[in-house]
Amino acid sequence: MDAWVRFSAQSQARERLCRAAQYACSLVGHALQKHGASPELQKQIRQLEGHLSLGRKLLRLGNSADALESAKRAVHLSDVVLRFCITVSHLNRALYFACDNVLWAGKSGLAPRVDQEKWAQRSFRYYLFSLIMNLSRDAYEIRLLMEQESSACSRRLKGSGGGVPGGIETAGPGSPGTPGGGLPQLAVKLQLRVLLLARVLRGHPPLLLDVVRNACDLFIPLDKLGLWRCGPGIVGLCGLVSSILSILTLICPWLRLKP
Numbered sequence: 001m002d003a004w005v006r007f008s009a010q011s012q013a014r015e016r017l018c019r020a021a022q023y024a025c026s027l028v029g030h031a032l033q034k035h036g037a038s039p040e041l042q043k044q045i046r047q048l049e050g051h052l053s054l055g056r057k058l059l060r061l062g063n064s065a066d067a068l069e070s071a072k073r074a075v076h077l078s079d080v081v082l083r084f085c086i087t088v089s090h091l092n093r094a095l096y097f098a099c100d101n102v103l104w105a106g107k108s109g110l111a112p113r114v115d116q117e118k119w120a121q122r123s124f125r126y127y128l129f130s131l132i133m134n135l136s137r138d139a140y141e142i143r144l145l146m147e148q149e150s151s152a153c154s155r156r157l158k159g160s161g162g163g164v165p166g167g168i169e170t171a172g173p174g175s176p177g178t179p180g181g182g183l184p185q186l187a188v189k190l191q192l193r194v195l196l197l198a199r200v201l202r203g204h205p206p207l208l209l210d211v212v213r214n215a216c217d218l219f220i221p222l223d224k225l226g227l228w229r230c231g232p233g234i235v236g237l238c239g240l241v242s243s244i245l246s247i248l249t250l251i252c253p254w255l256r257l258k259p
Helices: 002-010 012-034 039-059 063-074 080-107 116-159 182-203 205-224 232-251
Strands: none
Touching (some): 012 232, 063 080, 080 116, 116 205, 182 205, 205 232
Protein backbone atom coordinates (compact mmCIF):
# COMPACT_ATOMS: atom_id res chain seq x y z
CA MET A 1 0.00 0.00 0.00
CA ASP A 2 2.86 2.40 0.82
CA ALA A 3 4.28 1.97 -2.68
CA TRP A 4 0.89 2.79 -4.20
CA VAL A 5 0.55 5.83 -1.96
CA ARG A 6 3.96 7.15 -3.06
CA PHE A 7 3.08 6.55 -6.71
CA SER A 8 -0.26 8.33 -6.32
CA ALA A 9 1.36 11.31 -4.60
CA GLN A 10 3.88 11.70 -7.44
CA SER A 11 1.14 11.76 -10.08
CA GLN A 12 -1.06 14.33 -8.33
CA ALA A 13 0.37 17.35 -10.11
CA ARG A 14 0.09 15.75 -13.56
CA GLU A 15 -3.47 14.61 -12.85
CA ARG A 16 -4.53 18.10 -11.80
CA LEU A 17 -2.95 19.66 -14.86
CA CYS A 18 -4.86 17.18 -17.03
CA ARG A 19 -8.03 18.02 -15.10
CA ALA A 20 -7.56 21.74 -15.73
CA ALA A 21 -6.97 21.06 -19.43
CA GLN A 22 -10.04 18.78 -19.62
CA TYR A 23 -12.42 21.34 -18.14
CA ALA A 24 -10.81 24.08 -20.21
CA CYS A 25 -11.68 22.00 -23.29
CA SER A 26 -15.24 21.63 -22.01
CA LEU A 27 -15.51 25.41 -21.59
CA VAL A 28 -13.94 26.11 -24.99
CA GLY A 29 -16.19 23.52 -26.66
CA HIS A 30 -19.28 25.17 -25.19
CA ALA A 31 -18.10 28.59 -26.35
CA LEU A 32 -17.41 27.28 -29.87
CA GLN A 33 -20.82 25.66 -30.09
CA LYS A 34 -22.49 28.84 -28.89
CA HIS A 35 -20.70 30.96 -31.48
CA GLY A 36 -21.36 28.56 -34.36
CA ALA A 37 -17.89 27.10 -34.92
CA SER A 38 -17.41 24.38 -37.51
CA PRO A 39 -18.57 20.87 -36.52
CA GLU A 40 -15.09 19.49 -37.27
CA LEU A 41 -13.45 21.85 -34.76
CA GLN A 42 -16.06 21.03 -32.12
CA LYS A 43 -15.46 17.32 -32.71
CA GLN A 44 -11.70 17.75 -32.26
CA ILE A 45 -12.21 19.58 -28.94
CA ARG A 46 -14.57 16.84 -27.72
CA GLN A 47 -12.04 14.16 -28.70
CA LEU A 48 -9.26 16.01 -26.87
CA GLU A 49 -11.48 16.31 -23.80
CA GLY A 50 -12.18 12.56 -23.94
CA HIS A 51 -8.47 11.71 -24.23
CA LEU A 52 -7.64 13.95 -21.27
CA SER A 53 -10.40 12.32 -19.22
CA LEU A 54 -9.05 8.84 -20.01
CA GLY A 55 -5.52 9.99 -19.19
CA ARG A 56 -6.68 11.33 -15.83
CA LYS A 57 -8.30 8.00 -15.02
CA LEU A 58 -5.00 6.26 -15.75
CA LEU A 59 -3.11 8.67 -13.46
CA ARG A 60 -5.63 8.01 -10.69
CA LEU A 61 -5.06 4.26 -10.58
CA GLY A 62 -4.22 3.46 -6.97
CA ASN A 63 -5.68 6.64 -5.51
CA SER A 64 -8.15 4.50 -3.56
CA ALA A 65 -5.24 3.31 -1.43
CA ASP A 66 -4.19 6.90 -0.79
CA ALA A 67 -7.75 7.84 0.24
CA LEU A 68 -8.00 4.83 2.58
CA GLU A 69 -4.67 5.76 4.16
CA SER A 70 -5.94 9.32 4.70
CA ALA A 71 -9.14 7.96 6.28
CA LYS A 72 -7.03 5.81 8.61
CA ARG A 73 -5.13 8.90 9.77
CA ALA A 74 -8.33 10.95 10.19
CA VAL A 75 -9.80 8.37 12.59
CA HIS A 76 -7.32 9.53 15.25
CA LEU A 77 -8.37 13.21 15.21
CA SER A 78 -9.47 14.46 18.62
CA ASP A 79 -12.36 16.63 17.37
CA VAL A 80 -15.41 14.40 16.87
CA VAL A 81 -17.00 16.48 14.09
CA LEU A 82 -13.77 16.81 12.12
CA ARG A 83 -13.06 13.11 12.60
CA PHE A 84 -16.46 12.15 11.22
CA CYS A 85 -16.49 14.58 8.27
CA ILE A 86 -12.92 13.92 7.12
CA THR A 87 -13.08 10.15 7.57
CA VAL A 88 -16.39 9.78 5.72
CA SER A 89 -15.13 12.11 2.98
CA HIS A 90 -12.00 10.02 2.42
CA LEU A 91 -13.97 6.75 2.42
CA ASN A 92 -16.29 8.15 -0.25
CA ARG A 93 -13.28 9.33 -2.23
CA ALA A 94 -11.86 5.80 -2.06
CA LEU A 95 -15.11 4.38 -3.47
CA TYR A 96 -15.22 7.13 -6.09
CA PHE A 97 -11.70 6.28 -7.28
CA ALA A 98 -12.55 2.55 -7.29
CA CYS A 99 -15.52 3.22 -9.59
CA ASP A 100 -13.28 5.45 -11.69
CA ASN A 101 -10.82 2.57 -12.11
CA VAL A 102 -13.63 0.33 -13.34
CA LEU A 103 -14.64 3.03 -15.84
CA TRP A 104 -11.05 3.28 -17.06
CA ALA A 105 -10.95 -0.49 -17.61
CA GLY A 106 -14.17 -0.26 -19.61
CA LYS A 107 -13.14 2.72 -21.74
CA SER A 108 -9.66 1.35 -22.42
CA GLY A 109 -11.11 -1.95 -23.71
CA LEU A 110 -9.79 -4.14 -20.89
CA ALA A 111 -13.35 -4.81 -19.67
CA PRO A 112 -15.64 -4.09 -22.63
CA ARG A 113 -18.75 -5.49 -20.91
CA VAL A 114 -18.68 -2.86 -18.15
CA ASP A 115 -21.90 -0.83 -17.96
CA GLN A 116 -20.21 2.57 -18.14
CA GLU A 117 -23.36 4.60 -17.47
CA LYS A 118 -24.13 2.67 -14.28
CA TRP A 119 -20.57 2.93 -12.97
CA ALA A 120 -20.37 6.62 -13.88
CA GLN A 121 -23.53 7.30 -11.86
CA ARG A 122 -22.08 5.40 -8.89
CA SER A 123 -18.83 7.30 -9.21
CA PHE A 124 -20.53 10.72 -9.19
CA ARG A 125 -22.72 9.75 -6.22
CA TYR A 126 -19.66 8.94 -4.11
CA TYR A 127 -18.02 12.15 -5.37
CA LEU A 128 -21.08 14.16 -4.31
CA PHE A 129 -21.14 12.60 -0.82
CA SER A 130 -17.44 13.38 -0.41
CA LEU A 131 -17.98 17.03 -1.36
CA ILE A 132 -20.93 17.34 1.02
CA MET A 133 -18.70 16.10 3.84
CA ASN A 134 -15.96 18.53 2.81
CA LEU A 135 -18.36 21.48 2.84
CA SER A 136 -19.78 20.36 6.20
CA ARG A 137 -16.25 20.34 7.58
CA ASP A 138 -15.66 23.83 6.14
CA ALA A 139 -18.89 25.13 7.71
CA TYR A 140 -17.90 23.66 11.08
CA GLU A 141 -14.45 25.25 10.99
CA ILE A 142 -15.95 28.60 9.96
CA ARG A 143 -18.37 28.47 12.89
CA LEU A 144 -15.54 27.73 15.34
CA LEU A 145 -13.41 30.56 13.98
CA MET A 146 -16.33 33.00 14.05
CA GLU A 147 -17.01 32.13 17.69
CA GLN A 148 -13.33 32.65 18.54
CA GLU A 149 -13.23 35.97 16.69
CA SER A 150 -16.45 37.14 18.35
CA SER A 151 -15.10 36.23 21.81
CA ALA A 152 -11.83 38.02 21.09
CA CYS A 153 -13.72 41.17 19.99
CA SER A 154 -15.82 41.07 23.16
CA ARG A 155 -12.70 40.79 25.33
CA ARG A 156 -11.08 43.70 23.52
CA LEU A 157 -14.20 45.85 24.00
CA LYS A 158 -14.37 45.00 27.70
CA GLY A 159 -10.66 45.69 28.13
CA SER A 160 -11.00 49.10 26.49
CA GLY A 161 -14.13 49.94 28.48
CA GLY A 162 -16.27 50.24 25.34
CA GLY A 163 -19.82 49.07 24.85
CA VAL A 164 -21.52 47.26 22.03
CA PRO A 165 -20.36 48.88 18.78
CA GLY A 166 -22.90 51.16 17.21
CA GLY A 167 -25.38 50.73 20.05
CA ILE A 168 -26.90 47.67 18.40
CA GLU A 169 -28.81 46.44 21.40
CA THR A 170 -29.56 49.72 23.13
CA ALA A 171 -33.27 49.17 22.70
CA GLY A 172 -35.46 46.16 22.17
CA PRO A 173 -38.30 45.92 19.68
CA GLY A 174 -40.82 46.75 22.36
CA SER A 175 -39.00 49.75 23.77
CA PRO A 176 -40.72 53.15 23.78
CA GLY A 177 -40.07 55.26 20.72
CA THR A 178 -38.81 52.35 18.64
CA PRO A 179 -41.85 50.98 16.84
CA GLY A 180 -40.90 48.03 14.66
CA GLY A 181 -37.30 48.28 15.86
CA GLY A 182 -36.81 44.50 15.71
CA LEU A 183 -36.33 44.40 11.94
CA PRO A 184 -33.58 47.07 11.76
CA GLN A 185 -31.78 45.37 14.65
CA LEU A 186 -31.98 42.03 12.86
CA ALA A 187 -30.56 43.62 9.71
CA VAL A 188 -27.67 45.15 11.67
CA LYS A 189 -26.92 41.85 13.39
CA LEU A 190 -26.97 40.05 10.04
CA GLN A 191 -24.61 42.66 8.59
CA LEU A 192 -22.24 42.17 11.52
CA ARG A 193 -22.29 38.39 11.03
CA VAL A 194 -21.46 38.82 7.34
CA LEU A 195 -18.59 41.18 8.21
CA LEU A 196 -17.35 38.67 10.80
CA LEU A 197 -17.51 35.88 8.22
CA ALA A 198 -15.55 38.00 5.73
CA ARG A 199 -12.92 38.78 8.37
CA VAL A 200 -12.54 35.09 9.28
CA LEU A 201 -12.18 33.97 5.65
CA ARG A 202 -9.78 36.82 4.88
CA GLY A 203 -7.64 35.81 7.83
CA HIS A 204 -7.60 32.10 6.86
CA PRO A 205 -6.77 31.76 3.14
CA PRO A 206 -6.54 27.91 3.21
CA LEU A 207 -10.12 27.71 4.48
CA LEU A 208 -11.33 30.25 1.90
CA LEU A 209 -9.68 28.33 -0.95
CA ASP A 210 -11.13 25.05 0.30
CA VAL A 211 -14.66 26.50 0.46
CA VAL A 212 -14.43 27.96 -3.06
CA ARG A 213 -12.89 24.77 -4.48
CA ASN A 214 -15.49 22.46 -2.94
CA ALA A 215 -18.35 24.79 -3.92
CA CYS A 216 -17.12 24.83 -7.54
CA ASP A 217 -16.69 21.05 -7.60
CA LEU A 218 -20.23 20.57 -6.28
CA PHE A 219 -21.74 21.68 -9.59
CA ILE A 220 -20.07 18.80 -11.46
CA PRO A 221 -21.79 15.80 -9.80
CA LEU A 222 -25.04 17.74 -9.44
CA ASP A 223 -25.10 18.20 -13.22
CA LYS A 224 -23.94 14.68 -14.07
CA LEU A 225 -26.52 13.08 -11.76
CA GLY A 226 -29.30 15.28 -13.15
CA LEU A 227 -30.03 16.84 -9.76
CA TRP A 228 -29.35 20.36 -11.04
CA ARG A 229 -28.66 20.88 -14.73
CA CYS A 230 -26.02 23.59 -15.05
CA GLY A 231 -24.89 23.05 -18.63
CA PRO A 232 -21.42 22.30 -20.01
CA GLY A 233 -20.33 25.94 -19.80
CA ILE A 234 -20.90 26.25 -16.04
CA VAL A 235 -19.45 22.78 -15.41
CA GLY A 236 -16.37 23.62 -17.47
CA LEU A 237 -15.85 26.95 -15.72
CA CYS A 238 -16.31 25.51 -12.22
CA GLY A 239 -14.04 22.56 -12.99
CA LEU A 240 -11.35 24.87 -14.37
CA VAL A 241 -11.47 27.21 -11.34
CA SER A 242 -11.38 24.25 -8.96
CA SER A 243 -8.43 22.70 -10.82
CA ILE A 244 -6.44 25.95 -10.73
CA LEU A 245 -7.03 26.24 -6.97
CA SER A 246 -5.93 22.62 -6.50
CA ILE A 247 -2.73 23.29 -8.45
CA LEU A 248 -2.17 26.39 -6.32
CA THR A 249 -2.30 24.29 -3.13
CA LEU A 250 0.38 22.01 -4.60
CA ILE A 251 2.62 24.94 -5.50
CA CYS A 252 2.06 26.64 -2.11
CA PRO A 253 1.52 23.83 0.44
CA TRP A 254 0.70 26.36 3.19
CA LEU A 255 -2.57 27.07 1.34
CA ARG A 256 -3.74 23.50 1.91
CA LEU A 257 -6.35 23.13 4.66
CA LYS A 258 -5.18 20.93 7.51
CA PRO A 259 -5.78 18.40 8.94
